[in-house]
Amino acid sequence: MAAAYSPSHALRLSKVEKWDGETDVIVVGxxxxxxxxxxxxxxxxxxxxxxxxxxxxxxxxxxxGGEFYLGGGTWVQKENGxxxxxxxxxxxxxxxxxxxxxxERVNLYAANTVSHFQWLQDQGIPFKGTYLGxxxxxxxxxxxxxxxxxxxxFPFTTVAKPAPRGHxxxxxxxxxxxxxxxxxxxKALSLGVEAHFSTRxxxxxxxxxxAVHGIVVRIDGEPKMYRAKKGVVLCAGGFICNEEMLKRxxxxxxxxxxxxxxxxxxxxxxxxxxxxxxxAVTHMAEFFATKPSFPPDNLVKGxxxxxxxxxxxxxxxxxxxxxxxxxxxxxxxxxxxxxNAIFERPLFRPNVEIAAVGETxxxxxxxxxxxxxxxxxxxxxxxxxxxxxxxxxxxKDAKWMQPLTEAPFAALSYCAEDYPATGFTLGxxxxxxxxxxxxxxxxxxxxxxxxGRTACGLPRWGEGYSSGMSLGDSSFYGRQxxxxxAKAAAR
Amino acid sequence: MAAAYSPSHALRLSKVEKWDGETDVIVVGxxxxxxxxxxxxxxxxxxxxxxxxxxxxxxxxxxxGGEFYLGGGTWVQKENGxxxxxxxxxxxxxxxxxxxxxxERVNLYAANTVSHFQWLQDQGIPFKGTYLGxxxxxxxxxxxxxxxxxxxxFPFTTVAKPAPRGHxxxxxxxxxxxxxxxxxxxKALSLGVEAHFSTRxxxxxxxxxxAVHGIVVRIDGEPKMYRAKKGVVLCAGGFICNEEMLKRxxxxxxxxxxxxxxxxxxxxxxxxxxxxxxxAVTHMAEFFATKPSFPPDNLVKGxxxxxxxxxxxxxxxxxxxxxxxxxxxxxxxxxxxxxNAIFERPLFRPNVEIAAVGETxxxxxxxxxxxxxxxxxxxxxxxxxxxxxxxxxxxKDAKWMQPLTEAPFAALSYCAEDYPATGFTLGxxxxxxxxxxxxxxxxxxxxxxxxGRTACGLPRWGEGYSSGMSLGDSSFYGRQxxxxxAKAAAR
Numbered sequence: 006m007a008a009a010y011s012p013s014h015a016l017r018l019s020k021v022e023k024w025d026g027e028t029d030v031i032v033v034g035x036x037x038x039x040x041x042x043x044x045x046x047x048x049x050x051x052x053x054x055x056x057x058x059x060x061x062x063x064x065x066x067x068x069x070g071g072e073f074y075l076g077g078g079t080w081v082q083k084e085n086g087x088x089x090x091x092x093x094x095x096x097x098x099x100x101x102x103x104x105x106x107x108x109e110r111v112n113l114y115a116a117n118t119v120s121h122f123q124w125l126q127d128q129g130i131p132f133k134g135t136y137l138g139x140x141x142x143x144x145x146x147x148x149x150x151x152x153x154x155x156x157x158x159f160p161f162t163t164v165a166k167p168a169p170r171g172h173x174x175x176x177x178x179x180x181x182x183x184x185x186x187x188x189x190x191x192k193a194l195s196l197g198v199e200a201h202f203s204t205r206x207x208x209x210x211x212x213x214x215x216a217v218h219g220i221v222v223r224i225d226g227e228p229k230m231y232r233a234k235k236g237v238v239l240c241a242g243g244f245i246c247n248e249e250m251l252k253r254x255x256x257x258x259x260x261x262x263x264x265x266x267x268x269x270x271x272x273x274x275x276x277x278x279x280x281x282x283x284x285a286v287t288h289m290a291e292f293f294a295t296k297p298s299f300p301p302d303n304l305v306k307g308x309x310x311x312x313x314x315x316x317x318x319x320x321x322x323x324x325x326x327x328x329x330x331x332x333x334x335x336x337x338x339x340x341x342x343x344x345n346a347i348f349e350r351p352l353f354r355p356n357v358e359i360a361a362v363g364e365t366x367x368x369x370x371x372x373x374x375x376x377x378x379x380x381x382x383x384x385x386x387x388x389x390x391x392x393x394x395x396x397x398x399x400x401k402d403a404k405w406m407q408p409l410t411e412a413p414f415a416a417l418s419y420c421a422e423d424y425p426a427t428g429f430t431l432g433x434x435x436x437x438x439x440x441x442x443x444x445x446x447x448x449x450x451x452x453x454x455x456x457g458r459t460a461c462g463l464p465r466w467g468e469g470y471s472s473g474m475s476l477g478d479s480s481f482y483g484r485q486x487x488x489x490x491a492k493a494a495a496r
Numbered sequence: 497m498a499a500a501y502s503p504s505h506a507l508r509l510s511k512v513e514k515w516d517g518e519t520d521v522i523v524v525g526x527x528x529x530x531x532x533x534x535x536x537x538x539x540x541x542x543x544x545x546x547x548x549x550x551x552x553x554x555x556x557x558x559x560x561g562g563e564f565y566l567g568g569g570t571w572v573q574k575e576n577g578x579x580x581x582x583x584x585x586x587x588x589x590x591x592x593x594x595x596x597x598x599x600e601r602v603n604l605y606a607a608n609t610v611s612h613f614q615w616l617q618d619q620g621i622p623f624k625g626t627y628l629g630x631x632x633x634x635x636x637x638x639x640x641x642x643x644x645x646x647x648x649x650f651p652f653t654t655v656a657k658p659a660p661r662g663h664x665x666x667x668x669x670x671x672x673x674x675x676x677x678x679x680x681x682x683k684a685l686s687l688g689v690e691a692h693f694s695t696r697x698x699x700x701x702x703x704x705x706x707a708v709h710g711i712v713v714r715i716d717g718e719p720k721m722y723r724a725k726k727g728v729v730l731c732a733g734g735f736i737c738n739e740e741m742l743k744r745x746x747x748x749x750x751x752x753x754x755x756x757x758x759x760x761x762x763x764x765x766x767x768x769x770x771x772x773x774x775x776a777v778t779h780m781a782e783f784f785a786t787k788p789s790f791p792p793d794n795l796v797k798g799x800x801x802x803x804x805x806x807x808x809x810x811x812x813x814x815x816x817x818x819x820x821x822x823x824x825x826x827x828x829x830x831x832x833x834x835x836n837a838i839f840e841r842p843l844f845r846p847n848v849e850i851a852a853v854g855e856t857x858x859x860x861x862x863x864x865x866x867x868x869x870x871x872x873x874x875x876x877x878x879x880x881x882x883x884x885x886x887x888x889x890x891x892k893d894a895k896w897m898q899p900l901t902e903a904p905f906a907a908l909s910y911c912a913e914d915y916p917a918t919g920f921t922l923g924x925x926x927x928x929x930x931x932x933x934x935x936x937x938x939x940x941x942x943x944x945x946x947x948g949r950t951a952c953g954l955p956r957w958g959e960g961y962s963s964g965m966s967l968g969d970s971s972f973y974g975r976q977x978x979x980x981x982a983k984a985a986a987r
Contacts, residue, residue, distance in 0.1 A: 011935075011937050011939065012936075013935040013936045013937035013939060014705070014706070014935065014937070014939070015706075017704040017705075019704065020704065103747070104747035104748045104750070105743065105744070105747030106747075213508040213510065214505070214508075215505070249938060250936070252596065253596070253776070253778050254778055256594070256595035256596030257595045257596075259595070273936070276936070277935075277936040277937060280774055280776060280935070280936045281774045281936070283504055283505065283506075283772045283773070283774065285744070285745075285771060286777070287744050287745055287780070288781070289778070290596075290779070290781055313889050315806055379877065379889065382873050382877075386867075386869060386870065386873075397867035398804045398805075399804075435744060444502075444504040444505065444768075444772065445503075445741070445768040445771045445772070446502050446503065446504035446505070446768060448505070
């Protein structure tokens with residue numbers, strides 16, 4: 006009776022009467038982390054079986070922009086004249102990780118980012134090698150290199166020398182994650198990885214010590230016992246699709262639940278399976294969110310204010326960082342102020358609500374219901390900073406500053422009710438850099454690994470996120486999990 | 497070998513060769529939640545054994561102010577002329593719970609707060625019944641009723657009619673938690689609750705389905721197997737003393753690690769034991785923190801600004817809420833600005849750092865390194881609001897506003913480096929209102945209950961905390977767990 010199984014409830018090994026199948030390594034989920042784990046484990050000689058709940062590989066990765074956060078002096082960076090090194094990557098990612106940064110994970114990643122880029126190409130993922138300037142979300146061309154984070158923005162500029170690090174796969178238009186997943190899938194299958202689609206993993210199978218020996222998986226409607234002699238790698242995504250889990254673990258992410266960034270199967274089952282054998286979770290309340298404030302570039306020259314008329318962020322920050330700041334303003338209210346000289350509409354929100362228009366800032370202030378004098382003061386001070394080319398309040402780069410003096414003036418609404426954000430969860434299982442799932446004490450759980458958004462990885466702080474961090478982390482740490490599980494002794 | 501046991505690793509029931517002891521209900525920890533659970537379970541007829549790691553009862557509760565967050569029209573509120581009802585308590589606590597509020601828990605608590613107050617008195621805890629006005633942290637007299645939260649402050653005033661709800665036990669001076677724990681201990685022991693001190697619970701004992709049947713406890717250096725026929729109630733406190741857990745689960749709480757609010761045994765072992773059998777945890781990154789901004793009352797008439805010269809909170813909010821806002825300002829910098837008319841030093845920080853003094857606000861601004869004009873604008877606007885008796889920016893109550901115009905002016909430092917906060921963790925196991933520990937799927941784990949800071953209770957959002965919420969929640973939900981476990985069928 007399939008209904009008796011639950012991801013939150015491991016089946017005891019002693020209850021397994023016979024195995025319906027066995028392999029060395031079971032990978033749960035065929036997104037980017039699962040694909041990379043499978044490739045590495047297979048190349049190390051292990052027999053590998055992937056179970057994917059969807060009818061094809063891809064997961065949420067296939068819906069992404071196909072961008073990897075890489076640097077440290079890749080050939081693309083060099084060819085386009087950008088200097089970078091592992092230390093700069095490390096410092097940037099350390100700040101990006103926030104107060105709970107996993108330094109060990111950051112350090113290993115930063116030290117290996119050039120070779121990881123090579124590995125991705127070796128799997129058949131094409132990168133054109135060209136650079137696309139400006140403030141982008143992802144290339145709408147087939148270019149490779151973009152500024153995909155807050156590298157050139159305060160406070161990140163205080164710890165690391167800026168360099169563009171978003172490396173997108175070569176595909177014309179948005180959504181190159183599809184191509185990434187096609188290539189990785191091809192590679193995994195060509196190596197002899199066995200893949201089952203439309204199969205739902207129902208529960209882990211664990212011994213008395215919670216060491217994992219296999220899974221219960223529903224195949225053609227029937228629960229099957231599948232043994233993993235070396236281990237199970239959970240690569241089943243995050244939990245942005247699971248309303249109950251969001252409410253419980255990431256209540257603020259409910260703001261993006263109606264508009265999630267997902268392939269549709271981020272139901273948290275991987276995380277719940279890990280927890281069922283004592284796996285610890287961390288940063289569960291953290292999530293990435295965005296309602297892109299750019300492109301076009303001109304929007305970055307505007308200023309964001311809250312309902313108190315205060316600025317609250319340097320507007321040249323990464324759009325996801327700007328969004329996290331917007332979301333925490335009183336009553337979720339924020340407006341982007343523009344003058345006539347720079348006025349444009351957001352590319353991804355052409356029908357953006359114009360909350361107020363006026364011939365003077367005083368008019369706008371009144372229309373927005375901001376206390377008298379507050380907005381006027383903010384604009385007056387900003388214009389002074391723009392003239393001087395230095396922003397002592399929010400430290401916006403002078404490149405994006407010009408006085409907002411040409412009437413009419415407008416306020417674009419980024420308020421919660423007018424412009425919903427999209428996003429995904431960042432919390433997940435605690436793992437070592439080899440992907441071993443840890444309990445709350447820090448001890449590894451036998452036979453259990455996790456990667457991608459099932460684990461809490463490099464991206465673990467919404468306001469520190471940069472595009473490409475999730476795909477970069479998932480591919481690299483998927484690989485590490487695959488390497489580690491292949492080395493484990495068969496049981 | 498005791499070293500083989502770990503709170504993160506349940507011992508399988510099948511490994512227990514013989515029981516060294518047995519009882520109906522085992523309570524882990526003898527603070528307020530453990531005491532209340534034990535009293536209720538015992539009164540319902542169950543045999544109850546408490547294991548406490550310290551050499552006496554008390555836990556962190558004994559170090560508290562002995563304040564319970566209660567209302568809804570207690571006799572003390574009535575005698576002192578304050579109107580209140582269950583609905584107001586419910587609305588206030590709902591907002592206090594933040595984005596992840598547990599409405600069911602709030603509703604049950606709000607509906608029963610008057611009868612719970614009676615119950616506390618029935619256990620022998622004395623309440624004088626008198627009211628102490630002003631902005632207090634806890635009574636330094638033996639009075640009962642104080643304003644112990646943000647009831648009279650925005651935005652709480654928009655959802656609930658203000659009433660004072662901090663009910664402190666009658667003891668002259670601070671720290672009436674000691675008296676609370678003396679009375680509850682006496683009561684529990686008089687009922688025949690068996691208590692073992694200086695005993696460390698090492699691990700849970702669970703069957704193949706993770707249902708809990710007992711504990712491994714170190715008594716006189718030896719691990720003993722102790723059976724609980726009805727269940728185990730984890731009342732072992734939070735994890736503010738556990739550096740590893742803080743770093744992993746509540747990285748921002750590391751700011752108070754050196755100066756924790758604890759009896760010394762909040763090592764997270766209760767939470768880890770719950771996790772070892774698949775118990776889900778939530779709000780792990782949340783914590784209470786304070787560096788009290790008052791008393792005396794005069795300080796509330798000052799204004800807080802950050803390094804940008806912006807105000808960021810209505811200063812008449814609860815001191816713990818003010819502190820959470822201070823901690824998230826850029827670089828942890830915040831100053832309380834006073835003029836000569838109101839100048840005083842914080843009672844609990846008489847040696848507070850005076851960061852700047854000047855004859856004009858412009859002087860102070862320069863001395864604090866704030867961008868020219870920003871502090872002056874903020875004070876000018878505030879003084880205007882104070883004259884008008886209305887604060888459209890932060891919604892401070894007019895009662896606490898007067899123009900800051902009498903030189904000299906001073907800035908008291910509440911910066912992180914000058915004035916460290918103290919605090920404790922709010923995250924913990926997910927439980928029902930009956931204290932049953934739930935897995936990530938929302939299913940109850942057999943034989944396992946939790947209360948107090950081992951569970952995630954009413955207080956689960958640092959900026960919504962009010963004094964007395966933890967003791968109120970721990971005592972009330974400790975009781976519910978005791979009632980529920982006593983009703984469970986013996987196994």
